Every structure is written in C-alpha cells, then in structure tokens.
Amino acid sequence: MSHPIALKRALISVSDKTGLIELARKLASRGVELLSTGGSARAMREAGLMVTDVADVTGFPEMMDGRVKTLHPAVHGGLLALRDNQEHLAAMQAHGIGPIDLLVVNLYPFEDTVAKGAGYAECVENIDIGGPAMIRAAAKNHAFVTVIVDVQDYDALLAELDANDDRTTLAFRRRQAQIAYARTAAYDAAVSNWMADAIGEDTPRRRAFAGTLAQGLRYGENPHQRAAFYVTGEARPGVATASQWQGKELSYNNINDTDAAFELVAEFDPADGPACAIIKHANPCGVARAGTAIDAYRRAFDCDRTSAFGGIVALNHTLDGATAEEIVKIFTEVVIAPDADEDARRIFAAKKNLRLLTTGGLPDPRADGTVFRQVAGGFLAQGRDSGHVTRDALRIVTKRQPSDSELADMLFAWTVAKHVKSNAIVYAKDLATVGIGAGQMSRVDSTRIGRRKSEDMAQALGLPLPLTIGAVVASDAFFPFADGIEALAEAGAKAVIQPGGSMRDDEVIAAADRLDLAMAFTGQRHFRH
Template sequence: MTDRIPLKRALISVSDKTGLIDFARALAARGVELLSTGGTAKALREAGLTVRDVADATGFPEMMDGRVKTLHPAVHGGLLALRDNEEHMVAARSHGIAMIDLLVVNLYPFEETVAKGADYADCIENIDIGGPAMIRAAAKNHAFVTTIVDVGDYAALLAEMDENDDATSHAFRQHQAQIAYARTAAYDAAVSGWMAQAVGEDTPRRRSFAGTLAQPLRYGENPHQAAAFYRDGSDRPGVASAKQWQGKELSYNNINDTDAAFELVAEFDPAEGPAVAIIKHANPCGVARGASAVEAYRRAYDCDRTSAFGGIVALNTVLDGETARAITEIFTEVVIAPGASDEAREVFAAKKNLRLLTTGGLPDAGAAGLAFRQVAGGFLVQGRDNARMTRADLKVVTRRQPSEQELGDLLFAWSVAKHVKSNAIVYARDMATVGIGAGQMSRIDSTRIGKRKSEDMAEALGLDQALTIGSAVASDAFFPFADGIEALAAAGARAVIQPGGSMRDDEVIEAADRLGLAMVFTGQRHFRH
C-alpha cells in the first residue's frame, strides 16, 4: 500500500455549495480534473471552471428526476478499484473505467427538510441514495481514495495537499473515512427515526441516535472520565444552541446542570411573568415567580441560600441589569436566559469566570421528543416527560377545597417537582419554593429534609417560624402511608398535590381530612431518576 496518493481526478457532488467555488478553483489550480453532477456541475461551469459531467463518464444521462445518475460501474469502479491489484486494474482498463482519487459529497438536506416541517413526500424525495453509496465505497477504499463529506474539511484537505505535493497521506485518508462513515450512519439514523415517527412506530426493532461534536470537554463528571458534548441537530432552544458571551469553557457538569435549569424554568410561560430557577447538581434549590426578574431571583435565592452558592441560574425572560447585579452578589457558575440586555452583559463582564448563555427562546415544555439512558448491554428509550397539568385536571379528594391561592401554589409546586430527583417533595408559597427534599430513598425523608431546609433558611432570614408554614406541597408520586401526610401537616403545610393511586389512598385521605389539609389528585406522576 502506498502511503501518499496524488489527487488527479475528483468527483464533486454537493447539495450544500458553501465554499464550493473557491475549493474547486484550488483543486483545479493543483491540476485536479473535476467530474461532477447536475447542479454542482452547473455552478462550477458558471464560475468559469472546466468540469466533466458524470453522464459523459457513464454513458448514461441523469434520469428519473435525478434519482439515477451515479449508481454506475464507471463511478463505483473508479472508487472501489484497488490500484495495487493487477486484476482490478485490467478490469478497469477493459471497461474504460477511470480512477477517482477524491470524492467530495455532502448529502441531500434530509434533516433540514424534516426540521422545516415538510410533508411526507418531500421528505422522501430528500433521502439521498447515490451519495451514501459513493461515500461508503470511497471510504472503504481509503487506501487509495480520499473522502470529504463536510464543508468544514475543505481547508484541511488543501493544507494536506500542500504538505504532500498534491497528494494525501494514508493517515489523512483513514481519518476522513471514519468521518465519512459517521456521516452516513447519522444520516441513516435520521431517516429511520423520522420514518418510525411517520408510521407511528413507538418501539422500532432497531433504534439509532446520532450527534455532531459540539466540543471536546476537559473531562466528564470526574477528572478521570473522558467526555465530549454532541448536538443532535434539533432546533430545541437550550444549551446546545446557546451563544456563550463570556467565561471559560463549560464543563460536563455545567452543561448537565444548565440544561436541567433551563428545562425547569421553561415550564413557566413568560407571558404570565418572570420566573427564575437556581440549580445545584441537577436539582433545584430555589424556584420562584415574581413581578420582575430580580424579584423572582431573590425569592428563589431565599429558598436555600447555602445551596445556591456556585449554582446555575436560569431565567424565562431577558436578563436585565438589575437582575444581573443581584446575581453577582454571590458566586454563580452559569446564567442562561433567552436574552440579555447590554447593561446585563456589562455587569457580568466584571465577573470573567461567570458564564453567560443566551438562547433566543425557550424550549417548549410540552413538546414531544425522546429521552434515552444507557444501561449495561443496552439503553432505555422513552418519551420526554412533557405532561402538563391545569386546574381542570385536578381531582379534589378531601372535604376541604383548596383556595384559589392554594391551587396556584399547588400547580406551581407540581411543575417544579417534575424536575426534582425522586423521591421529590416541594413546598411552595406565593409562587416560590420554600423547601425542597430531593433524591431520597424514602418519601418521608424528603418531606423532613424539605422542612429542615426551610427552618434553616427561616433562621438565616431572622424569622421565627419555618417558611413551610401555610405552604402547598407537591409530591412526585403517591404517599404509600399516612405518615407522609402527617409529616407535611407538622411542617405547616395546608394543601397537597399528588398523583394518588396508593393501596392506602383511603388512609391518606382520612389523615388529610383529620388534619384539615386540602388534597388534590393528578392521576399522573413525575418520577425523575
């Protein structure tokens, strides 16, 4: 096998023509013959470049609306022939097959077509056939053929040619072959995933996921773990699509926690007022609404000031200067919001280690989608927890009806509990969390932890009673025993929202009635493991 292969003949067929003309000119200037198809050939000719149509090489015109043009031995023989195999070369000469040393292909824009909401027929027409076939052929024969599938690799190829007298090294071709196979794999994953959805197949026999590298990370959850961040190509606003205005590179844990914060705050419609969520280790330590963003922030901060230190702050509205100044009163790792004013960015500029991200919008908390998690030997796939709850969905099961204010606080607490690790207990009052118990093996432990945090915060604020007095409480799953309700009453709670469905619901309801609590059932739970 020869390490360096001169590039004498290139087949270029691209849907994304970004940088095409300059790239093709650079190839031509290095003596590379250009072979092309359809729209790509037309663009090259209009730019004054000499190009040969694939149809001339194959002896067959493009046909069937362009569906058939490169699926021909004259193309695939030129890509697949082993140059050091005499039998291959004799066959190529006898059939008039010329070698192709460079393949430049980017595929029909299937993912973009789906993202635009195109109809079924249009999506089908944007499934590339000849492109993937050529890419796979060229990549398989990387001992002799260079494959380029990303516009971003044009410059790297030209630099490689300059370093190797218009040739490419085996290491470069091998690297590009891996990129090529990853691209066709991602493309097929997009097509199969879309088709499963289109035909209503919730559990397809085979499931594939793909992503594009956003950035290598310094390490994962811990320094001994390698890690990287990938984008999935969706248009959902969030960390993957955000613009980072300042601060050092995000870490694995920063990305995970920032995503948790932004998804939580997106539960609250900005048309109904500002909301702020403060996250630590993927759990909220304070969430609140307010008449202004700064009020929402201060109320969220007053739920658990200790845990908020070094946390992540998410807003559902544009970050303003006053709120930015309040946030900088303590050390904060990341702030994410749909936007930020010039004044807010100026305030943060003095805190060089604070990362500021803006997304241009909020993710739709009710949108469908998939979530997956790896387990030994496989992975679990489920729909996103996009369930929403309204007052009309609630079933009052106690003698006492919740008041209007309690109903508002119950729904607020329920929205927060959806984003708290199980077992989750969320105390709320006046649209702000006042105590959170998260991630405990026992629900009553979460109940007690939330109360204890509330007592600690009351002491820090100079108050003479726990913040949970008069609160509404959300539980992400049912209470298996009446002791949980009794613990909530002891904490001063006045209303409870929970899924219901326990074998002992009657006992739990009786305890609530006995203690004067109002309780509503949702018929829906929000486990988050």
C-alpha cells in the same frame, strides 16, 4: 498500501456549496481533473473551471429529476477498484473505467428539511441515495481513495496536499473514512427516526441516534472521565442552540445543569410573568414566579441561599440590568435566558468566569420527543415527560377544599416537582419554593429534608417560624403510608398535591382529614431518576 496517493481525478458533488469554488480552483491548479454533477458542475463552470459531467463518463444522462446520475459502474468502479489488484485493473481497462482518487460529497439537506417542518413527500425527496452510496464506496477503499464529506475538512485536505507533494497519506485517508462512515450513519439514523415518527412507530425494531461534535470537554463529571458534547441538530431552544456571550467554555456538569434549569423554567409561560429557577447538581434549590425578574430571582434565592452558591440561574424572560446586578452578588456558574439587554451584558462583562447564554426562545414543555439513557449492553428510550395538569383535572379528595391561592401554589409546586429527582417533595408558598427534598430513598426523608432546609433559611433570614408554615406540598409520586402526610402536617403544611393510586389511599386521605389538610390527586406521577 501505506504510501501517499497522488490525486489525479476528483468527483465533486455537493449540496452545500460553501467553499466549493475555492477548493475546485486549488485542486485544478494541482492538475486534478474535475468530474461533477448538476448544480456543482454548473457552479464550477460559471467560475471558469473545466469540468467533466458525470453523464459523459457514464454514457447516461441524469434522469428522473436527478434521482439517477451516479449509480453506475463507471463511477463505483472508479471508487472501489483496488489499484494493486491486477484483476481489478484489467476490468477497469476492459470496461473503460477510470480511477477516481478523491470524492467530495455532502448530502441532500434531509435534517434541515425535517427541522423546518416540511411535509412527508418533501422529506422523502431530500433523502440522498447516490451520495451515501459513493461515500461508502470511497471510504471502504480508503487505501487508495480520499473521501471528504464536511466543508470544514476542505482546508485540512489542502494542507495535507501541501505537506505531501500533492498526495494524501494513509493516516489522513483513514481519518476521513471514519468521518465519512459516521456521516452516513448519522444520516441514516436521522431518516429512520423521522420515518418511525412519521408512521407512528413508537418502538421500531432498531433505533439509532447520532450527534455532531460541538465541543471537546476537559473532562466529564469527574476529572478522570473523558467527555465531549455532541448536538443532534434539534431546533429545541436550550444549551445546545444557545449563544454564549462570555465566560470560559462550559463543562460537562455546566451543560447538564444548565439544561435542567432551562427545561424547568420553560414550564412557566412568560405571558404569566417572570420566573426564575436556580439549579445545583441537576436539582432545583429555588424556583419562583413574581411580577419582575429581579423579584423572581430574589424569591428563588431565598429558598436555599447556601446551595445557590455556584449554581445555574435560568430565567423565562429577558435578563435586565437590575436582575444582573442582583445575580452577581454571589458566585454563579451560568445564567441562561431567552435574551439579555445591554445593561445586563455590561454588568456580567466584569465577571469573566460567569457564562451568559441566550437562546432566543424557550423550549416547549408540552412537545413530544425521545430521550435516551444508556445501560450495560443497551439503552432505554422513552418519550419526554411532557405531562402536566390543570386545575380542572385535579380531584379534591379531602373534606377541606383548598383555597384559590392554595390551588395556585399546588399547581406551581407540582410543576417544580416534575424537575426534582425522586423521591421529590416540594414545599411552596405564594408561587415560590420554600423547601425542597430531593433524591431520597424514603419519601418521608425527603419531607424532613425539605422542612429542615426551610428552617435553616428562616433562621438565615431572621424569621421566627419555618417557611413551611402555611405552605402547600407537592409529591412526585403517591404517599404509600400516612406517615408522610403526618410529617408534612408537622412541618406546618396546609395542602398537598400528589398523584394518588396507593393501596392505602383511604388511610392517607383519612390522615389528611384528621390533620385538616386539603389534598388533591392528579392521577399522574413524575418520577425523575
């Protein structure tokens, strides 16, 4: 059946009552009979609307604290009956089942309940049963029944009725059925993933995840690729939860790089002072800590000024006017920070293409979570890399012991290396990166690239020596051979932090001793592919 269907009878049962009364009034004005349950029925009656209780239709009262109210043939028969099937029509007549032409349901707020940190029992009580069952029934029978599950579709429903003489078209019903099944799928995914976490099931037999469209994107990584941005509802501060103060819409690459920048800078506790990270193509081109935000930015910028052009800037402190003045001296795509003062927003307002995002907080770098990556025919799931090391956890394996300042720089460089694509080499000095080698097939090549970038910046800054002289170095994974250590020594490095664990650790340690380097093993690696 493809012709428009008139709406004569609607069942409305919503948890989120936004827009409920306006919708119900407009349906009633079109002569639609209203059925409802519990709080929805009460709200409509208080607004002066005529409403029939579902309990009067089923002949059973709502019971068991509302757990049982719509799971009844009088409801599901009215949703599922095929109006062009004589046997279905006869069954409806024999059992006194009236057709339901419109179902408006939104579900118990399970995701919100989990997000607020509710206990196990409260989360279970917020698992909706009747709602998903009705939604699935109505969506299956979309040839005859219209189903609405999102408040934002109320206006679309009313516009559809206005355009089609109080009827809905098959195309509209199909679109709403797809939305409905996506909603129940996302709901069930949220429940199953929460329960897996709650019972400690790290590798559930089936894993589902879902998101809600936040933004259609002009294209993906390249103009010929389709793309969209979906949010999961996770409360973790970041690009998905940020407020955008100005600038055009974020692109696919902007979103990816901004997330990388903010996750990196969040590694540095604001209580220890401002930190800044500048990201290009998901890799840091400069990271620094300092006594002020402007100094942190300047020192991060001085690691690789060329790559910083058109990059993403992330701060772990409130963006102030002085720092904003410094940032706008070159073209920057996005700036993200927990907050921005009025001076900073005023300065950025003159740069219409610069996007300013504020998040109200920082993501917890130690928090657990699951991240996914698609492969042909499946996807990989793993825990978020929340690993970190402290000074006490380091094992010094060389004859020369690192100084206190070298230890501080080693831990700083190690933290940055966690966010650099493998193979990763990070040179750092005085809590600022001075050379980064990223994403190479050979660790020695990453070592040499970091050194070369340092030499280029020294020349640009008018300094006589490469910035790597006297620096410390972090490597995201072990050195398989001594040649990497020798390359670092040639660059002028004085200390190394790395995981250890190579079959040739003894050879590597001996090379470090011969070259008078201090070296610490972390016992932990940070591959990032």
